Amino acid sequence: MLRVLSRIPPGHVATYGxxxxxxxxxxxxxxxxxIMRAASIPQxxxxxxxxxxxxxxxxxxxxxxxxxxxxxxxxTVRRGRVLxxxxxxxxxxxxxxxxxxxxxxxxx
DNA sequence: CCGATGACCACCT
DNA sequence: CAGGTGGCCATCG
Numbered sequence: 080m081l082r083v084l085s086r087i088p089p090g091h092v093a094t095y096g097x098x099x100x101x102x103x104x105x106x107x108x109x110x111x112x113x114i115m116r117a118a119s120i121p122q123x124x125x126x127x128x129x130x131x132x133x134x135x136x137x138x139x140x141x142x143x144x145x146x147x148x149x150x151x152x153x154x155t156v157r158r159g160r161v162l163x164x165x166x167x168x169x170x171x172x173x174x175x176x177x178x179x180x181x182x183x184x185x186x187x
Numbered sequence: 188c189c190g191a192t193g194a195c196c197a198c199c200t
Numbered sequence: 201c202a203g204g205t206g207g208c209c210a211t212c213g
Contacts, residue, residue, distance in 0.1 A: 080210085095195050099209085110209035112194040117211060130195065137194035145194090 080114060087127045090153045093169040094131045133164025
């Protein structure tokens with residue numbers, strides 16, 4: 080779970096659902112959110128975790144800050160959403176070419 | 188241990 | 201696109 084969060088590459092983002100799935104708990108997207116909120120390890124790139132569909136999701140209320148951080152990572156956020164989300168999505172870019180499944184590449 | 192929350196998600200209307 | 205519904209789960213009291 081947390082280990083997955085720490086593995087999100089800079090310049091890329093993952094949805095709560097994705098993280099949950101990669102952690103082996105599909106459907107635990109909600110729980111993932113709680114983990115961040117609880118923030119046992121505040122040094123993790125929480126801002127790289129966004130809601131499904133490229134929406135920002137929450138960030139302790141400061142979603143503007145989250146957007147800023149994402150922009151700093153090279154992404155483009157507009158009207159509360161990440162543009163070209165699928166391209167910056169963790170595993171999204173790789174998955175585009177041939178059946179390259181991202182799941183096996185990143186979660187040993 | 189149990190119940191209540193909530194930075195969520197997918198599906199349907 | 202907006203709004204409602206049911207489900208799944210880790211934390212906290």
